[in-house]
Amino acid sequence: MKKIILSAVAIATVATAGESVVKSHVPVLKFSGTHYLGFVNSSPDEGDSTNKFETRRNYLQVKAYFKENPKDYMRITLDTHDKDGESGVRLKYAYLYLDNVLPNTGVEFGQAHRPWIDYEEHNAWNYRSISKVGVEEKNAGHLTNSADRGVNFKTKTPYFSSELGLFNGEGYHNEEDGQGLSGEWRLTGHILGTGKKKAKKSLQYANISFFGQQNKESNKHKNEDLNWMGVHAVYNQPEFLVAAQYIDVSDAHSDYKGSGYSVNGEYRVTDKYNLIGRYDYFDMDDNTDDYTGDKKRALAGVTYKYNHNVEFIANYLTEGGSKIASNDSIMLTAQVEW
Numbered sequence: 001m002k003k004i005i006l007s008a009v010a011i012a013t014v015a016t017a018g019e020s021v022v023k024s025h026v027p028v029l030k031f032s033g034t035h036y037l038g039f040v041n042s043s044p045d046e047g048d049s050t051n052k053f054e055t056r057r058n059y060l061q062v063k064a065y066f067k068e069n070p071k072d073y074m075r076i077t078l079d080t081h082d083k084d085g086e087s088g089v090r091l092k093y094a095y096l097y098l099d100n101v102l103p104n105t106g107v108e109f110g111q112a113h114r115p116w117i118d119y120e121e122h123n124a125w126n127y128r129s130i131s132k133v134g135v136e137e138k139n140a141g142h143l144t145n146s147a148d149r150g151v152n153f154k155t156k157t158p159y160f161s162s163e164l165g166l167f168n169g170e171g172y173h174n175e176e177d178g179q180g181l182s183g184e185w186r187l188t189g190h191i192l193g194t195g196k197k198k199a200k201k202s203l204q205y206a207n208i209s210f211f212g213q214q215n216k217e218s219n220k221h222k223n224e225d226l227n228w229m230g231v232h233a234v235y236n237q238p239e240f241l242v243a244a245q246y247i248d249v250s251d252a253h254s255d256y257k258g259s260g261y262s263v264n265g266e267y268r269v270t271d272k273y274n275l276i277g278r279y280d281y282f283d284m285d286d287n288t289d290d291y292t293g294d295k296k297r298a299l300a301g302v303t304y305k306y307n308h309n310v311e312f313i314a315n316y317l318t319e320g321g322s323k324i325a326s327n328d329s330i331m332l333t334a335q336v337e338w
């Protein structure tokens with residue numbers, strides 16, 4: 001842990017020192033960072049209210065681009081996170097990307113993106129700083145996370161894109177026991193032919209996706225299989241965004257088996273102000289008394305684009321249902337990218 005922290009400090013120091021010279025075996029090094037800073041007032045139905053400032057996540061990223069093909073690169077991303085009141089550092093991504101290894105297809109190899117979450121966060125839910133997406137969020141589906149050790153083939157064409165991957169299946173911050181692998185996928189139809197373009201709020205696009213996992217004997221999921229799939233649709237134009245998805249967990253430990261949905265929207269009042277809303281619902285299968293129940297989450301908020309690098313968010317979040325404890329929160333967030 002200390003070595004990782006010292007490495008991160010060294011990278012940041014070299015990158016920002018005005019008179020320093022950065023040397024590398026590649027022609028281009030690209031540094032970037034993302035930060036989620038906030039304040040939360042929580043009021044549970046049972047227990048005392050709490051108030052706390054948070055540094056929810058801090059990502060420090062370096063990409064090293066190769067001379068032979070400027071689209072090939074090596075990426076490493078360090079991730080700080082709050083846990084039990086303390087900050088920890090862990091490896092989020094460490095993968096080699098090779099472009100066009102197959103027609104219109106590149107590949108990530110190492111600790112890479114899993115197929116679904118990164119897509120949703122860049123095409124349908126732009127506010128990871130206040131809530132994870134439904135399939136990852138603990139008080140929603142709680143099925144997977146965004147990175148794992150494995151290989152991911154990524155295809156892009158105007159009307160179709162996909163990601164097909166094979167991974168350890170435990171996720172990047174869980175113990176790897178080597179007992180099974182996970183086949184994971186995303187297949188997306190881009191109705192307006194925008195599949196090769198970067199999703200932006202100013203772009204009009206309409207996408208329909210089929211996604212899921214066939215996860216063999218996951219240690220994270222009680223050493224049982226975790227097989228689930230979902231369908232997702234999103235429509236965006238400069239004035240607004242609407243998105244919805246449905247997921248079904250057909251084969252899993254009772255603590256994960258069930259089905260649910262998530263809907264979210266964004267209305268752009270002006271160039272700087274947006275109104276956002278989201279609702280998540282997940283219904284556990286009626287297996288035993290211990291695992292029966294449902295989980296519900298709703299949030300509404302307003303965002304303010306301070307400049308190209310900084311966006312502020314104020315939102316209200318309520319969570320409850322028969323499976324989770326009820327809690328209401330007021331959140332203030334600064335989402336920073338550089």
